Amino acid sequence: MRTWTPPELPELPGEGSLPRLFNTATGRMEHPAIPEGRALLYVCGITPYDATHLGHAFTYLAFDIMQRAWRDAGIETVYAQNITDVDDPLLERADATGVDWRTLADEQIGLFRSDMFRMGMIPPEHYIAVTEQIDEIAAAVRGLQDLGFAYAVPTEGAAGDDIYFDTRAAERESQWRLGDVAPYDRELMLRLSAERGGDPERPGKRDPLDPLLWRSARPGEPSWESSVGEGRPGWHVECSVIATGALGGAFTVQGGGSDLVFPHHEFTAAHATALSGTPLAHAYCHAGLISYQGHKMSKSRGNLVFVSKLLDGEHPGQCGRPADPSAIRLGLLAHHYRSEWEWRDEDLGVAERRLEAWRDGLARESADPVSSVGVLQQLRAAIANDLDTPVMLATLDAALDRGVDDAELLSAAVDALLGVKL
Template identity: 75%
Template sequence: MRTWTAPDLPKLPGIGRPPRLFNTANGRLEHPPIANEQATLYVCGITPYDATHLGHAATYLAFDLMQRAWRDAGIETVYAQNITDIDDPLLERAAATGVDWKHLADDQISLFRSDMHRLGMIPPEHYVAVTERIDEIADAVSKLRELGLAYEVPTDDAEGSDLYFDVRKAEKITEWRLGDVAPYDRALMMQLSAERGGDPRREGKRDPLDPLLWRAAREGEPSWPSSVGEGRPGWHIECSVIAAGALGNAFTVQGGGGDLVFPHHEFTAAHATALSGTPLAHAYCHVGLISYQGHKMSKSRGNLVLISRLLEAGADPSAIRLGIMSHHYRSEWEWFDEDLQTAHRRLSAWREGLVRESADPLDSHDVLAQLRQALANDLDTPVMLATLDAALDRGVDNPGLIADAVYALLGVRLQPVSVSGNSVEDPCPLEA
């Protein structure tokens, strides 16, 4: 799958520090193991409808910053992201709007790519749609069945049976245990399963939490012939196969929004561990959810703030980034329409401060060191923004260095200037 043009990040003097990150699985701040100076990152992608909303942007911005921190520390990054281009919500939206599901997905994927490009996000090296990996996913389900970890549940509306993952047996014969990723009690898991794509009330399952691996073909639904029969994949097994196929097992970080901790990341890890015998990832990092108009931003509620509409209305992409980065990536917060105006004012103040003459300017290398220290502390963007507020209010002795630092570390453009002070072209054009 085609991605988007990567931003050309300036090379800064010196070297940063690898970021210490909060691992949801154990509740600790830690440095995930990095092998051979290469960090590997998998972030769950969109289901392509209602793209791209502010919650999407906040999620992908957090992992964009993570990659910037690694790269500034001299660590190569390999980034993979999927697209869930076949799923019940997509089919439901297509049916409700009278649009072919494939056309809807293609249009939304194109819009998402454009939004990510205009926001200056680092693109993944591996950008994989589920429909591109149907055979591999089906073969993984077949292997789980051979291991005794998949079982059939009869259906009333299909000729074949659906296949489910046996959670209790997996706990007995693999290294994975329920709660390895999501440190929740069972009552909360049951609630979240019902809210987030699971079917705990389905009759015939051995355990209410057992997740779907393969959905047998239904009339009127897209399906594919496979080694486990005609049908389509379940949600979690898709990411298990795509992530491991792109990055191998035990990669550095599995990332996504906070609503993916359970059941999605829990069972993605369960499937991958069962298939390979090793953990899926060393650390699990999650982004806090955003509210708007007094409620959590959601497709079902219809209170989405769409990035494309903000851009069409004249928003500066750097201001959108600043509006999001004024909050720590792990916090839950509410977006107000005035936040974008505040971000534009901050951006204007920084741009003015960059060229303002100062009788007592700060040492730009000291400012860079402070920015790096905050970024390495679990991507602490509020501290970075406060550091720049103070520095650019007083003035700096090397504006070109600060402009490059702000772009390289935060993805915010202050002016088209390099460290040498010579003007250069915009490294992140707004049009693909």
């Protein structure tokens, strides 16, 4: 699927350091393996029924910064992202609004691409919709059946049986173990499964945690003929197939929001490992979730701040004044990517004032300017320390308040590393 035009990243003198990243699976700061100087990144994409809010933007900005850090360290990056363009929430929204689900998906994918372009995000080289990979996903489900890692559950009113992943068999016969990605206890896993698209109470399953691989066709739902019968894919196996098809196995980082740790990333890894015999990724990195008006920003609650509305000046309190994309980036980058925090409407004004102060500082003549080369070194040290953007912003606050000796270099550094235009 078509992505969006990439931003131009200025070239900087020298090179940064390979960033250390927090690996959710191990709970440690690590340097993920990057063979042959080529980092492979997969980030879970949107379900296109209501995009793009600041929670999305915060997640994709984290992995945009990650790629900038790698590139500054002389590392080539290859980025893949999926689009879950057929799923229950999309179908429910389409039904509620009387819009064809394909039309709704196309509209929201277009809006997402526009938002990402306007925000200066590095696009994926591989941007793949689930509906483009139905045959490949069905073949993977068949492969899991053939290996003894899948089983049928009788399904009344459907064209055939639903197919589920056999968690216990995979633990016995593959390299994957439950908890490899999400180091949680079983009680928490059961609760999260129920909250995040699983069906632990479904009769006929061998284990309540077993995830759906293939949903047999139901009347009125989209479906496809396949090697495992008529139906559509389950959530986790979609990403397993798209990620490994684009990047191969044991790629550098699997990324997404922290709400994807379980069950999504756990079982994405399980399916891929069961099929290939190799781990899905070397590291699992997750962005924190944003709250708004006292609650986690979510589509079900409706407390969303949309990027497009901020950019167009349509968010309440903006009085029709469009936001500078760099100001939105600064409002998000003021928080470490792994933190949980709350967006307040006044945060945009704070970010706009910071951006204005930086631009003024860049033009300031100083009798005792700060070394721009020295500031660049500090920025590189901070971004290499698990993408510590709050430290980067504080470093720039101090330097630009005093004035710098090479405005052109510092402007290029801020653009290349943070995507902020001065």
